[in-house]
Amino acid sequence: xxxxxxxxxxxxxxxxxxxxxxxxxxxxxxxxxxxxxxxxxxxxxxxxxxxxxxxxxxxxxxxxxxxxxxxxxxxxxxxxxxxxxxxxxxxxxxxxxxxxxxxxxxxxxxxxxxxxxxxxxxxxxxxxxxxxxxxxxxxxxxxxxxxxxxxxxxxxxxxxxxxxxxxxxxxxxxxxxxxxxxxxxxxxxxxxxxxxxxxxxxxxxxxxxxxxxxxxxxxxxxxxxxxxxxxxxxxxxxxxxxxxxxxxxxxxxxxxxxxxxxxxxxxxxxxxxxxxxxxxxxxxxxxxxxxxxxxxxxxxxxxxxxxxxxxxxxxxxxxxxxxxxx
Amino acid sequence: xxxxxxxxxxxxxxxxxxxxxxxxxxxxxxxxxxxxxxxxxxxxxxxxxxxxxxxxxxxxxxxxxxxxxxxxxxxxxxxxxxxxxxxxxxxxxxxxxxxxxxxxxxxxxxxxxxxxxxxxxxxxxxxxxxxxxxxxxxxxxxxxxxxxxxxxxxxxxxxxxxxxxxxxxxxxxxxxxxxxxxxxxxxxxxxxxxxxxxxxxxxxxxxxxxxxxxxxxxxxxxxxxxxxxxxxxxxxxxxxxxxxxxxxxxxxxxxxxxxxxxxxxxxxxxxxxxxxxxxxxxxxxxxxxxxxxxxxxxxxxxxxxxxxxxxxxxxxxxxxxxxxxxxxxxxxxxxxxx
Numbered sequence: 001x002x003x004x005x006x007x008x009x010x011x012x013x014x015x016x017x018x019x020x021x022x023x024x025x026x027x028x029x030x031x032x033x034x035x036x037x038x039x040x041x042x043x044x045x046x047x048x049x050x051x052x053x054x055x056x057x058x059x060x061x062x063x064x065x066x067x068x069x070x071x072x073x074x075x076x077x078x079x080x081x082x083x084x085x086x087x088x089x090x091x092x093x094x095x096x097x098x099x100x101x102x103x104x105x106x107x108x109x110x111x112x113x114x115x116x117x118x119x120x121x122x123x124x125x126x127x128x129x130x131x132x133x134x135x136x137x138x139x140x141x142x143x144x145x146x147x148x149x150x151x152x153x154x155x156x157x158x159x160x161x162x163x164x165x166x167x168x169x170x171x172x173x174x175x176x177x178x179x180x181x182x183x184x185x186x187x188x189x190x191x192x193x194x195x196x197x198x199x200x201x202x203x204x205x206x207x208x209x210x211x212x213x214x215x216x217x218x219x220x221x222x223x224x225x226x227x228x229x230x231x232x233x234x235x236x237x238x239x240x241x242x243x244x245x246x247x248x249x250x251x252x253x254x255x256x257x258x259x260x261x262x263x264x265x266x267x268x269x270x271x272x273x274x275x276x277x278x279x280x281x282x283x284x285x286x287x288x289x290x291x292x293x294x295x296x297x298x299x300x301x302x303x304x305x306x307x308x309x310x311x312x313x314x315x316x317x318x319x320x321x322x323x324x325x326x
Numbered sequence: 327x328x329x330x331x332x333x334x335x336x337x338x339x340x341x342x343x344x345x346x347x348x349x350x351x352x353x354x355x356x357x358x359x360x361x362x363x364x365x366x367x368x369x370x371x372x373x374x375x376x377x378x379x380x381x382x383x384x385x386x387x388x389x390x391x392x393x394x395x396x397x398x399x400x401x402x403x404x405x406x407x408x409x410x411x412x413x414x415x416x417x418x419x420x421x422x423x424x425x426x427x428x429x430x431x432x433x434x435x436x437x438x439x440x441x442x443x444x445x446x447x448x449x450x451x452x453x454x455x456x457x458x459x460x461x462x463x464x465x466x467x468x469x470x471x472x473x474x475x476x477x478x479x480x481x482x483x484x485x486x487x488x489x490x491x492x493x494x495x496x497x498x499x500x501x502x503x504x505x506x507x508x509x510x511x512x513x514x515x516x517x518x519x520x521x522x523x524x525x526x527x528x529x530x531x532x533x534x535x536x537x538x539x540x541x542x543x544x545x546x547x548x549x550x551x552x553x554x555x556x557x558x559x560x561x562x563x564x565x566x567x568x569x570x571x572x573x574x575x576x577x578x579x580x581x582x583x584x585x586x587x588x589x590x591x592x593x594x595x596x597x598x599x600x601x602x603x604x605x606x607x608x609x610x611x612x613x614x615x616x617x618x619x620x621x622x623x624x625x626x627x628x629x630x631x632x633x634x635x636x637x638x639x640x641x642x643x644x645x646x647x648x649x650x651x652x653x654x655x656x657x658x659x660x661x662x663x664x
Contacts, residue, residue: 221584
């Protein structure tokens, strides 16, 4: 059941001084601002040089985890004649109608972070979830020597990230035929749910579980808490998650788990540059992310897809990553 | 028990007959029988169900919902409902955590404070939320559903505003004791739950206030005429529910190791489910906190059993749905007879 929740207004947009008419109006429709990842994404969008220097006018819309709310926000942006829209949809299918409505009104839509099933998208700047699923499972399997027994804690069944990350998990598992998947169940990206699930699995399979593949960091952290609560040693398990949220970085630092960082900042700022380019043809990319990721060339902002690379969080880079969160 | 029967349905003795008595006992013990049967089945079906560790797990997994459900029982006994508990869980959890964290970015000014201070503040936050709902319901006669729906939204918004939408990690070991500590092998979570249960049971069955709660829910008009301050009772049950939600929020944060702004979403539904399965009538005046305990245990046992046997979690939702409806059907059938 979806929560009824007060809309969080994009205060930055409201507090900005009145803008000249010809400044491009860019709207960002994100699926929800309750969790840390999208907060980092949104903060990075507001820190894009073009926004800070006042070259574009940015408004962020909180979709409150509801496809219908996002659809209505698109209607609002179309009515207010926004020049471009950056879209992070809640649902891969339900977002398609919104993209088509904007395209019909001649407003370019740039996808970011989460895919939408539409060929009307101007471009997509995100990270390939299949790859992250493969990377985290590979880490766990390498750590247990490609044999033993693992469990998979999945995201909400049917969400695009769950589908793709599972595909990646399975790709890595196929390379280790001796490894048995003992359990595979959803904990809906939730730490508390994963903790309960893991407690019950530790009971059902005492001493059998070697590796834990959490499809996000929250759930991997929940599994760690369950292990601690059961009086077991976290280092006896190989545990991995995805996203690189702050708590997970801390857990990597203390040697409890591995995480694959999804670079929210690069996804947001990359999408912003592509969006500005679609409105202002002579725009040159302003974010430093294009120089950071040499594997992701700008190509004149014309590519249909920009794949932001994943960064494994290790003991070597964790302090630097944590410093960015302060 | 006696009180509730007298208030709700008049004297028991006049022409009840065997059939009626059977129905009353069925309602009183039916859900307990169901719990025992399910436990028996699981003991046979899974070798680990009846181990000490698994029983500890089930109790631990019941404790947070159980505490919310006990608060909800007070409210529902007065014909009310508290939809806000899930949001209050998050708000009290994040406020208390900000006072008990060593994280430099998330800590409140001057922190970390001793766990006792953080817990006291968390309880006060919960009680304050409950007091607002209570005033709106008892003084302004706003339906409880609407008043607490408002609080559900407002408390969640306040949670996000307070912490900037970010989680509060790195809680002090002292604070985490309420979520991870053990005394003689029994989790502190379970001990708190047991204490709350015993106190609630005593309050409802042996104190004047408890009798007034039943009276105010069973027949508010008669209660007012007989000199009971029904408004005050209605106010206080929301304070109790809010305070217990605050307590549960801190236990959740201490258990998961971090207070999350999205914690507790939809927890009100499981709490209401436990109360309803436990036989407390939404029409007010009838019900017991022991029933709520059994209802909460039943939900946890079903979830635990299906996890142990590797059954997909979606079945858990279906079974919970069936249990809720079956319990209320029983309740309705009894009402019709009366």
